[in-house]
Amino acid sequence: MAMEPQLLILDEPANDLDHRNRRRLITYLKGLSIAVMVASHDLYLISEVTQRCVLMNKGRIVADRPTHELVRDEDTLKQYGMEVMRR
Secondary structure (H helix, E strand, O other): OOOOOOEEEEEOOOOOOOHHHHHHHHHHHHOOOOEEEEEOOOHHHHHHHOOEEEEEEOOEEEEEEEHHHHOOOHHHHHHOOOOOOOO
16 A cells, blocks of 8 residues: 555455454455455455445356345345355
8 A cells, every 4th residue: 555556456355364354454445545346255345345246257247236236136146156145
């Protein structure tokens, strides 16, 4: 962040984090004033830090919607092997 980027790209940023540090990461990402792109299977993290979600399967976009809609679309998530969110 010292170089003041306009875009931050993260791949599975919460992997291997305990609950406390995962929460710290989410809080940090939510506070950024730059664009953030996150590749993750963690739908809870995605739902908290993104506004738009693109679901890919075998290199192809199969869904592109507002995050709050896509993470609650059980049929689409199940079709592509994603864990359905329960809250």
